[in-house]
Amino acid sequence: MSTADVAPKRRVKLPSFGVQVLIGLALGVVLGLVAREMGPVGVDAETGVADPNWLTETLTIVGSTFVTLLRAIVPPLVFLAIVASIANLREVTGAARLAWKTLLWFAVTALIAVSIGIVLGLVLQPGSHTSVSQDAAAAPGKSGSWLDFLTGLVPSNFLGLGAGANPDGSIAVSFNVLQILVVAIAIGIATLKVGEAAEPFLAVVRSALAVVQKVLWWVILLAPIATVGLLGKAVATYGWDALGSLGTYSVAIYVGLALVLFVVYPVLLRVNGLGVKQFFSGAWPAISLAFVSRSSIGTMPVTQSVTERNLGVPRAYASFAVPLGATTKMDGCASIYPAISAIFVAQFFGLDLSITDYLLIAFVSVIGSAATAGVTGATVMLTLTLSTLGLPLEGVGLLLAVDPILDMGRTAVNVAGQALVPTIVAKREGILEREVYDAKRDGQVWREEAEVVAA
Numbered sequence: 001m002s003t004a005d006v007a008p009k010r011r012v013k014l015p016s017f018g019v020q021v022l023i024g025l026a027l028g029v030v031l032g033l034v035a036r037e038m039g040p041v042g043v044d045a046e047t048g049v050a051d052p053n054w055l056t057e058t059l060t061i062v063g064s065t066f067v068t069l070l071r072a073i074v075p076p077l078v079f080l081a082i083v084a085s086i087a088n089l090r091e092v093t094g095a096a097r098l099a100w101k102t103l104l105w106f107a108v109t110a111l112i113a114v115s116i117g118i119v120l121g122l123v124l125q126p127g128s129h130t131s132v133s134q135d136a137a138a139a140p141g142k143s144g145s146w147l148d149f150l151t152g153l154v155p156s157n158f159l160g161l162g163a164g165a166n167p168d169g170s171i172a173v174s175f176n177v178l179q180i181l182v183v184a185i186a187i188g189i190a191t192l193k194v195g196e197a198a199e200p201f202l203a204v205v206r207s208a209l210a211v212v213q214k215v216l217w218w219v220i221l222l223a224p225i226a227t228v229g230l231l232g233k234a235v236a237t238y239g240w241d242a243l244g245s246l247g248t249y250s251v252a253i254y255v256g257l258a259l260v261l262f263v264v265y266p267v268l269l270r271v272n273g274l275g276v277k278q279f280f281s282g283a284w285p286a287i288s289l290a291f292v293s294r295s296s297i298g299t300m301p302v303t304q305s306v307t308e309r310n311l312g313v314p315r316a317y318a319s320f321a322v323p324l325g326a327t328t329k330m331d332g333c334a335s336i337y338p339a340i341s342a343i344f345v346a347q348f349f350g351l352d353l354s355i356t357d358y359l360l361i362a363f364v365s366v367i368g369s370a371a372t373a374g375v376t377g378a379t380v381m382l383t384l385t386l387s388t389l390g391l392p393l394e395g396v397g398l399l400l401a402v403d404p405i406l407d408m409g410r411t412a413v414n415v416a417g418q419a420l421v422p423t424i425v426a427k428r429e430g431i432l433e434r435e436v437y438d439a440k441r442d443g444q445v446w447r448e449e450a451e452v453v454a455a
Helices: 017-038 054-091 095-124 147-153 177-220 223-238 247-271 276-293 296-309 315-328 332-348 355-371 378-389 395-428 449-454
Strands: 161-165 171-175
Touching: 017 054, 017 223, 017 276, 054 177, 054 223, 054 276, 054 296, 054 315, 095 247, 095 315, 095 332, 095 355, 095 395, 177 296, 177 315, 223 276, 223 395, 247 276, 247 332, 247 395, 276 296, 276 395, 296 315, 296 395, 315 395, 332 355, 332 378, 332 395, 355 378, 378 395
Parallel strands: none
Antiparallel strands: 161 171
């Protein structure tokens, strides 16, 4: 038999990446419900904490491993991308104007989001329609302060890395994205000042960046499997039982998030002559991953890649704007959430808020996200808002039961906004690659590098 007589093997065609993620979401919910029905295998005699069953443990390991891989890529990706982008800014006219317009749009969208939150809090009265007991009131273990922004800017070491001991004696390594940002900006500016002598260094940086992005691509291909673990663990651990006592509050948060994501953002896109469907189809990999992972920082590598490769924002600008947005642009965690939560706490404790208080909520939401960038987290942002208004910090404890469920929607809105602003600014400045933005989506996470260059 000749070689020509042998029929070629047919490759199994997998569903598109978006469909794979949707399948992962559905499977995660199903497995999470099954794990929840199975219940814990027992209770630890020393701590009194329930031991998870094998399915919950498996889902937890699958999801946390993926997020850990993403977070491991963040420090080198941010550093290399920022240094390379600043060097490339020589090719982008009006770099300073781009930076200021980015910050301006961060503030504008945050102001719109916090206004929606205040209106919903006043209309729905979540603090007056709750069955949660005051016994749940408890001050948080950490709180936000306006000094955090200044102290967070100063790098503790070359890459803002830190280490601490866990309760079990192991060592946990962490990083501060804001400090990495500061170090990378300083080195990037230094390469510009050095001039031709810095070209070998920049060549190494660009090569290393290409390698890191290839590794990132391999990690992202695991996202559908990770979605099963992340969402399954959330359903198995938290379920939906806690929503009963805080139903009105939870509805208010999600209505606010939906208005920002599906009304405000589309209006801004339309006003700036951009297709709504194209934006959401391009940003979908980052938004969906943010929803299940509950981590803007962990999602940041994906956000940056879809902003460049799907939405057509030039790399020299996107690699600066997206990391900056990941630390200071949080319409969900820093605008909608603290506004409604502060009104909830005031209503729950029977305290009246004045016009000045509402203006303070807006001010903290627009400026405060930067002030807490060194210790990012919705709880930190909420404590900053409550302390600024003079409201009891014990109110934070009332809301912790539903926080993981709300955090999924908050993070998705955060990431959508972090991709939206660079896209709008690039369009208004005439540097958006419309052929990339308007390209037909083929189901991939994002278009490969060669395709982007050729487009």
